[in-house]
Amino acid sequence: MNKPLPKLTLKDFASDQEVRWCPGCGDYAILKTIQKLMPELDRPRENHVFVSGIGCSSRFPYYMNTYGFHTIHGRAPAIATGVKLANPELDVWVITGDGDGFSIGGNHMLHALRRNVDMQVLLFNNEIYGLTKGQYSPTSQQGTRSPSTPQGSIDLPLSPCAVALGAGGTFIARSIDTEAKHLSAVVAKGHAHSGTAFIEILQNCPIYNDGVFEQVKDKKIAPDFRVEVEHGRPIVFGKEQEKGIVLNRETLQLEVVTVAGNEDRLLVHDETNKAQAQLLAAMAGPDYPVAVGVLYREDKASFIADVHSQVNAAREQSASLQELLHSGHTWTVD
């Protein structure tokens, strides 16, 4: 690869397929951001492979002018693992949703995180099932009224980032569909990470769950309901950055305080601190702001790297089929 890569633009990453999401869907914004980010990642276009499962978000690969495989419900992480095992040179992306990734495909997600396969998982979380017409999902708030839960959903939702941390994920981040700059930066960091980079994207479904993330998205009120965490910086939020997060060392819980008078106690974000990441991932309204940014990052050899070092070591041995077939006890009849 001595030849410099041709300079590509957003257009080079847009396929000729007509985009078929509902008008106003958050997926449009995410698609645009990713297409725009692609040239900046400075990788040959042909090395990108987007793998998806089933659901609205999983149509994503059709719109990317890269290699893409739209597969079956929940299985994208497993298929992507096979792609990466077969060719570690490829840049593998998994596009999934809250139902695809954490309901029908929960097991694969768990193991893709635990194994630390070298790939990026973009989980579009709209807290609802879109393509099957509006049933509640494993991330829907309790009490969500949907065609399958007309009296309100009973089961408690899971937090994708908290589960990803629990599963042993080594890069856990959260962003928002319409926050292009933030999303782009977070995804770029995930791409640079060796291992499974898990990025939850809060995404609005204007048809079945409109406004569910309004508090964290609405420019007017969002400053009070979301906090952008950055490694090495104190965790502060609010219109005037007047509020901050501290750790109560007695209860081991986070607390919201006013910055004034608490400057020395403010929690400084350390993205390599797993215990802290767990507390940040669990923060939810109305008592806490929702944390966005890279919540956790751990440098660790990826599964793919370790697998291939085993394979490469094995390949140094002689590989004669004839020898294999004659190995062990044989006898000759004249």
Place this chain on the structure above:
Amino acid sequence: MELAEEKLDEHHLDAKEVVDVVVRFAGDSGDGMQLTGSNFTQATALYGNDLSTFPDFPAEIRAPVGATFGVSAFQIYFGAEDVTTAGDELDVLVAMNPAALVTNLHNLIDGGLIIVDSGAFTAKNLAKAKYQSNPLEDDSLQGFRVLDIDISQQVLTAVEPFGLGHKDALRCKNMWTLGLVMWLFDRDRTPTIESLQKKFANKQQIADANIAALNAGHAYGETAELPAGIHVYKVPKAKVAPGTYRNITGTTALAWGLITGAELADIDLLFASYPITPASNLLHELANRKQFRVNTFQAEDEIAAVCAAMGASFAGSLGVTSSAGPGIALKAEGMALAAASELPLVIVNTQRGGPSTGLPTKTEQSDLNMALFGRHGDTPMPVISSSTSTDCFEVAIEAVRIATKYMTPVMLLSDGYLANAAEPWQIPDVGSFESFPVQHHQEAEGFKPSLRDDRTLARVWPKPGTPGMEHRIGGIERSFETGDISYDPANHQKMTDLRKAKVDGIADDIPPQEVCLGNPGGKLAVVGWGSTFGAIHQAVKRARAEGLDVSHIQVRYLSPLPKNLGELLSQFDAVLIPEMNTGQFVRLVRSEYLIDADGLNKVAGQPFKIGEILAAIHQKYHELEGNP
């Protein structure tokens, strides 16, 4: 047809020389019977007999000591003529405890030899085997030759110099017994001694004790005064074609076939699997062979295994996955995606007794319907089967060839019997195989993922990482013209027809069906597929020796079927199809060719006996000759 059995009358232990012998080693699952059997197999192969083995073990890893359900057995049939089954009745039964005796005695021929460890016939063990009185002391074993030896005591004495604890010392019982049986059939102990040295390389004391026990068992035979009618038996060497041979199980043959297939296709292979009995050994074998173009992946579940394999195929390698019945059921959705997206994939099904968990360690052929029809949508898929342990090698290569040439998932049917059974294999010359190198699509100009070969109808196989061929495929119906998503009604009709035509067309690329024994027409054809081969072959051979007009046809390609099969079967007055299921292939033959074929069905977790098939041949023949 009704399952009946005919006694075969060639077994006898009166003579000093016998044509063939069936020996079964049976004991507790912790008694080391499988190891004993495989060492005896080795020695027998090196001696020059033809042979076939049948490891028959319970699902429990270590069942309670002395329990009848915990009996683990290893059966070997060896002789001077071609041996294709593990034998019907036993000539020699080695029973390490009362449970092993009570569960196997019914298969011993009259006058057969029983070797028992009388030390294990304690009141407690007798009660566990539900014996009212000690069979060694009453006259219930009168019709047999009985060699009752306090093997436990003999072993303790033999290994005393090595200072092992009581428990460890007793664990050498199996080697003592092996030594005695080796004496009985004049086998060489050297390879067993070598393998014990190797196995216990870091535990010299254990190695020495086991070797001492082996030698002591052998010496016992030589020196002890044995009851009348027990002596060394000579089993003449088999007349076999010149060449170099080895023993091989179906699992190893299949693994090596996949490795060879990858070499011939000039492609990397990813074997992704999830452990399940009796398929797991395939993963173990391949995991040790990464010096070849093979990588293995133990997935988190069956679905992930088929999906990771398919992902590898999308990336330009060949994905292979493997399981047994229940696991294959879980892979069904993945297989259909491979068919829809036209990616190569090999699915190995090592069948076991079903439904559900069924009989995990026992053999059956009851997944044929699932293999042929067990997918949603109109999803044709080639299905091929192996007939013997050694045949697994060639069939695995064939599965790789068809999958890569036709860009299709292929199911390979094996079963628990083939997987574990070993037989001698004339090692082929690898250089003699025809290669079938895969051509990934290279021409970016005019590329579309829907391009296909006019003759095979196979879709092109572009490899991610190749510039200019970026494309998307998936499970949504694809346009015949462009490969893009298409919901067009006419296109779906066209694509459905195309998928069928592609698989049907493979019939032009497989050998015509041959008759493997007998004439290509006549009174009766006995048609088999899979592991029933051995028993059918022997039964037809015996029937023909009696002068009956019977032929044996063994079908490897189950979908598509060989083009001449219908025509060939119509040349016979009657067709008999023995299967270890309730009649799945016979139903296919009847519906496909409108032939009034009869089934002979057995689902007992055990392979067919030769006598059972021979009885059915006699009955059918009787009917054909106008007798009711």
